[in-house]
Amino acid sequence: MAEKKKGPPIWIHAERCTGCLICVLRCSLKFEKAFNPDAARIAVRRLVGADTEYAVSLEDDCDNCGICVRNCLYEALFQEEKVRRRA
Numbered sequence: 001m002a003e004k005k006k007g008p009p010i011w012i013h014a015e016r017c018t019g020c021l022i023c024v025l026r027c028s029l030k031f032e033k034a035f036n037p038d039a040a041r042i043a044v045r046r047l048v049g050a051d052t053e054y055a056v057s058l059e060d061d062c063d064n065c066g067i068c069v070r071n072c073l074y075e076a077l078f079q080e081e082k083v084r085r086r087a
């Protein structure tokens with residue numbers, strides 16, 4: 001079952017993703033108190049022969065807490081409030 005959402009939607013700019021996996025590890029730390037990509041609610045996959053090098057996707061049970069957004073150093077993840085501040 002999907003989690004109750006805690007924040008506005010998260011937007012992904014996969015073309016900026018470097019594949020660092022900080023978002024994945026930080027999300028798993030929230031839910032498991034350990035670094036475990038299998039427990040994360042965000043997934044990053046390397047692509048072959050595509051326009052972007054990485055695909056980034058959110059699972060249905062992502063609660064929009066924004067932790068991954070705040071920890072992405074490359075601005076590949078955005079949340080509505082962050083976009084508003086930049087306008």
Ligand code: SF4
Pocket residue numbers: 016017018019020021022023024044056071072073074075076077
């Ligand atoms: S979305 Fe950001 S934090 Fe996650 S792997 Fe890509 S660059 Fe790293």
Ligand code: SF4
Pocket residue numbers: 010026027030040041042058061062063064065066067068069
């Ligand atoms: S918004 Fe929160 S629950 Fe969703 S992927 Fe990011 S850190 Fe995980």
